[in-house]
Amino acid sequence: xxxxxxxxxxxxxxxxxxxxxxxxxxxxxxxxxxxxxxxxxxxxxxxxxxxxxxxxxxxxxxxxxxxxxxxxxxxxxxxxxxxxxxxxxxxxxxxxxxxxxxxxxxxxxxxxxxxxxxxxxxxxxxxxxxxxxxxxxxxxx
Amino acid sequence: xxxxxxxxxxxxxxxxxxxxxxxxxxxxxxxxxxxxxxxxxxxxxxxxxxxxxxxxxxxxxxxxxxxxxxxxxxxxxxxxxxxxxxxxxxxxxxxxxxxxxxxxxxxxxxxxxxxxxxxxxxxxxxxxxxxxxxxxxxxxx
DNA sequence: CGTAACTTTAGAACTATTCTAATCTGCTTG
DNA sequence: CAAGCAGATTAGAATAGTTCTAAAGTTACG
Numbered sequence: 001x002x003x004x005x006x007x008x009x010x011x012x013x014x015x016x017x018x019x020x021x022x023x024x025x026x027x028x029x030x031x032x033x034x035x036x037x038x039x040x041x042x043x044x045x046x047x048x049x050x051x052x053x054x055x056x057x058x059x060x061x062x063x064x065x066x067x068x069x070x071x072x073x074x075x076x077x078x079x080x081x082x083x084x085x086x087x088x089x090x091x092x093x094x095x096x097x098x099x100x101x102x103x104x105x106x107x108x109x110x111x112x113x114x115x116x117x118x119x120x121x122x123x124x125x126x127x128x129x130x131x132x133x134x135x136x137x138x139x140x141x
Numbered sequence: 142x143x144x145x146x147x148x149x150x151x152x153x154x155x156x157x158x159x160x161x162x163x164x165x166x167x168x169x170x171x172x173x174x175x176x177x178x179x180x181x182x183x184x185x186x187x188x189x190x191x192x193x194x195x196x197x198x199x200x201x202x203x204x205x206x207x208x209x210x211x212x213x214x215x216x217x218x219x220x221x222x223x224x225x226x227x228x229x230x231x232x233x234x235x236x237x238x239x240x241x242x243x244x245x246x247x248x249x250x251x252x253x254x255x256x257x258x259x260x261x262x263x264x265x266x267x268x269x270x271x272x273x274x275x276x277x278x279x280x281x282x
Numbered sequence: 283c284g285t286a287a288c289t290t291t292a293g294a295a296c297t298a299t300t301c302t303a304a305t306c307t308g309c310t311t312g
Numbered sequence: 313c314a315a316g317c318a319g320a321t322t323a324g325a326a327t328a329g330t331t332c333t334a335a336a337g338t339t340a341c342g
Contacts, residue, residue: 086329137270167308
C-alpha cells in the first residue's frame with residue numbers, strides 16, 4: 001500500500017527497455033528514461049533533467065540523475081557530447097552523427113546530414129582511431 | 142636592488158610580443174609566454190603551466206596562470222581546445238587545424254594535415270558558422 | 283514473505299575555475 | 313629619479329559541476 005507516488009504515465013515499454021539494458025527498472029530510472037526517450041531524440045544536461053523530473057512531480061535526487069546518465073551511457077542508450085568545458089551534455093541519439101553548438105545559448109542540435117571528413121592522417125604509432133567528433137560552432141547573427 | 146629573482150632566460154623578444162598584444166610585459170607574463178612560445182607549438186593545461194613555472198624556479202600563482210591564459214587567448218596568442226569536460230586545454234597554434242586526443246593520457250596532438258569537412262548543412266536560421274572543430278579520439282591499442 | 287543484492291538519497295567532499303580585496307609593480311610624468 | 317596611478321599579482325575564499333559516502337529504501341527471486 002506504500003509507494004502511492006507512481007511515476008506519471010511511465011510507458012510500459014520503458015521497463016522492458018531498461019531490463020534489456022541490464023538495469024533494474026526502478027521508479028526513478030523509469031521516469032528519467034521516459035523523459036529522455038519518449039519524444040524522439042534530445043540533448044540534456046544533468047541539471048536540466050533533474051529540473052524536468054521535479055516539474056514532472058516526481059523529484060529525483062541529483063546524484064541519481066548523474067548515476068542514471070552514466071549507467072545509460074555505459075549501456076549504450078546515451079552518448080556524451082563534449083562541447084564546453086563547464087558542463088556535460090548527453091544525447092539520446094547514439095548513432096554516428098555530428099553537432100551544431102550555439103555557445104551563447106548552450107544549445108546543441110544534431111546535424112542530420114552525413115558529414116564527411118577527408119584528409120585524416122594515420123593516427124600516432126600504437127594508437128587507433130576510436131571516434132571522430134565534429135562540432136560546428138555557430139553564433140546568432 | 143630589490144627583485145633579484147629575474148625570470149630565467151626571458152627571451153628579449155617576449156616583451157615585445159606581449160606589448161604588441163597590448164599586455165604589460167610583467168615578470169610573470171614573460172615567464173609564462175616563454176614557457177608557451179619558446180619551443181614551437183604546444184598544448185597546456187592551467188595546472189601543467191603552473192607546475193612548469195614552479196619548476197623553472199619562478200613560481201606564479203595559479204590565479205595568475207588562469208589570468209594569463211585567458212588574456213593570451215583574448216589577444217589571439219592562444220586558442221582554447223575543448224576535448225574533455227573536466228579540464229581546459231590551450232593551444233599555441235592559433236591557425237585553423239584539428240586535433241588528435243588520447244583520452245587515457247589526456248594527450249592532445251595537432252593534426253598537421255589539411256582536414257576537409259564535407260556535407261555541412263546550412264546552419265539554423267539566424268545563425269552563422271563560426272568555427273568547425275574536429276577531434277579525432279584515439280586509443281592505445 | 284525473507285533476504286541478498288542493488289538503488290536512492292542527503293549531504294559532504296572534491297576539482298577546476300573564478301572572484302575578492304589587499305598588496306605590489308611597471309610605466310609615465312614632473 | 314621620485315611619486316603616483318593604472319594595471320597586475322596573490323592568497324585564499326567562493327562557486328559550479330560532479331562524484332563520493334554511508335545509511336535507508338527497493339527489487340527480485342526463491
